[in-house]
Amino acid sequence: MKNLFRFRKHITAMAIILFLSFFAYVVNASIDGRTGRTLKTSTSGCSCHSSRDVATSVVITGPSSVNTGSTNTYTLTIHRATKTGAGCDIATRNGTLAPVSSTLHLSNSELTQNTNIPMVNNEVQFLFSYTAPASPVTDTIFATGLATNSDGNESGDVWNWASSFRVNVLPPPKILNLTVMIEGFYNTGTGNMINDTVRVYLRNTSAPYAAVDSATGFLNNAGSASFSFLNAVNGTPYYIRVKHRNSIETWSAGGNSFISNSMSYNFTTSGSQAFGSNQIQVGTKWTMFSGDVDQEGTVDLSDGSLIDNDAYNFETGYRATDVNGDEVTDLGDAVFADNNGFNFVGKITP
């Protein structure tokens, strides 16, 4: 009888311990994070921890524009006066999330805290990576932030949503590495060209040769620059049409395609690199004809008279009439218009 009584007491004590452990488990049930709590899937937020608190600052920062398939790092910052701990739920529609901070883990494709994360000066930052999908899309990153009093239960905790963060997922730019020289700007003595800006248009190779994209670049001493295009695609041939402030517009001899987002083209190696072989040789380089000051497609008397007017007025600086690029308009410029005008130089296009 005595033994049975002792046994009962033992059972009761064990039951109490079990109950207390279970209770502790329940109140701490979400200390290692909950998912499905962002505006992606729910408007209830961290509703176990009181109602939404607008004084809790929850902010997502990172690039708003990324390339398809690329991985970029973002930060979720949670700040709330008087609070000492934090948790979060981060979700996205199309991309893939992964923890960068060791305080995060992936659960149901979302990111959440491992435990109550201590704040420093009422603030905590969670770093995470976002890998963009393979196809262009406007994506959204969602987050809900919890600020706690670190007492191990839901009382005294507050939460808020981050503003939903838009991510424009774009195809990577197509890069044209172009070399093209300008007759009047090229110095055969030094082998260098005066730097200047040109605009490149990519044109379809069938009539009406529609412009698909354009980009500007700043040619260096070797006549080279990189041009970045957002609308062009790989594997489709384009004519390369080059425009410069006082040169005859010049087209590539034929169509050229981007392969793996890249293309190189060099006009200077041969006259026939241009459509209609419409270039002039200066020293060892083939260059765009200079002197089309009014950019109507030919070099003629009207170009010459614009140069003469500016020369008469001793104009200086960056002007279309400065055909040799020395920042002075004078007879040194008129000579190009005279020579090319005499030879009836004009654009040749498909």
Ligand SMILES: [Ca+2]
């Ligand atoms: Ca609490």
Ligand SMILES: [Ca+2]
């Ligand atoms: Ca002209």
Ligand SMILES: [Ca+2]
């Ligand atoms: Ca000049």
